[in-house]
Amino acid sequence: MISIVIVEDEILVAHFMSELLKKMGCNVVKIIHKFDNAIETISQIRPDILLLDINLGTKETKTAGITIAEALKDHNILTIFITAYSDERIVKDALMQNPENYIIKPFTEESIKISIQLALNKLQRRSEETVSFKLCQEYAFNAKSKYVMYGDDKIFLTSTELSALELLCDRSNKIITHEELQNSIWEFKSVSSSTVRELFSRLRKKIPCLKIQNHAGIGYELILRG
Template identity: 30%
Template sequence: MEEKIKILIVEDEMIIAANISLQLTHLGYEVIGIIPRAEEVLPLIRAQQPDILLLDINLKGDLDGIDLAHLIQKEFKIPTIFLTANSDETHFNRAKAVNPYAFISKPFKKLDLQRAIELTVLRIEEENTKKENGVSEENFVLSDAIFVRSHDKMVKVNIQDILYIEAERNYCKIHCKDKEHLLVATLKDLEEKLLVNNLMRIHRSFIINLFHIDEIANSHVVIAKKAIPISADLKKQLLQHIQKI
């Protein structure tokens, strides 16, 4: 039986905290506690260390979430996701200093929470793999397939099955017909490794599979009902590329 990811919630608005806990439980994670005050966090972590810390920046009291994250990092290396209703530049720059794995802005949707946790888990798994065997991600991109980490195994995704690849900050989401995969890599890095004629970058956030294009419009292409933007210059390159394959 696969061990559940343990998550600690530090949030002083208990209705929000309870809602987050319920959502995480439904998603299959284990919530090991809900703590409203910064001063109570370190004793609990020393007794039971979580895999992920979900931490509100705007905690009431002498310490806010960023101060608390600094204190925790002196003793532990726990991946942290910040929750915040205040996204001003000052808070953001202070928060960046503790290298959080993600930010979730309040109010947020269930999907925002789900994606932030999934991306954090994926990054943890990739980091652990590299520590254990020093495997480079370059080994996982082949001429006809990409190997994508899914929990404790590598899943082969055939290039021909890829509809399009979408950038999500330092991650890529690989869209196939029946499934999506997350890959720890920037779109630029992936573009350099995927030397395949039928894959082409047509936007700063998208690489598409030319074989799966359904429509080519003035400012976008359509793949599996998804409209993907394209500039006039790149549209010209796209049409030339299609004629060659």
């Protein structure tokens, strides 16, 4: 579940946002009303998304949200500024923090939903990219969703072919012995060398540019470099 921290000095506004986000299936792990210890608290929680009010209620904290965002810039948190400010200088300073969005008060329920959904979409893309292996040319394997894509088309793999490809990707550029293949793919069942060759032959046909090197008498290697 996506984790969110809200930094907002207006209690009713913070509560409204929290309830809305919960309805969207998000986990509001913390609501912070003051600048004091906000940076330390957020650093410890490391939420996926930060809803951050710029002005936290006093002259001293007039642009506290910008200070918080700047302090957390290396934490890889998606930040959405929420503020009543339309001052050009403050807006410019806020935008320098590269927020995901900038919402002006008074905001609507719809504006919050749209901003959060855009952030959720980005998190989803990030998640997919971290588990996606570029096999060759336009072919890629998503280890999380367990499918091979050729451009926008899905390539069907049998369960045995999928197990083999997962193992090859996990151990890319390293030789996987025949014994390791049998133990991992066929669960310690003894299979003939022709069965193994046929498996990799099918993979090569479905993914023509796949570089699977046969090390005679030793095993196979998926080459992803170069």
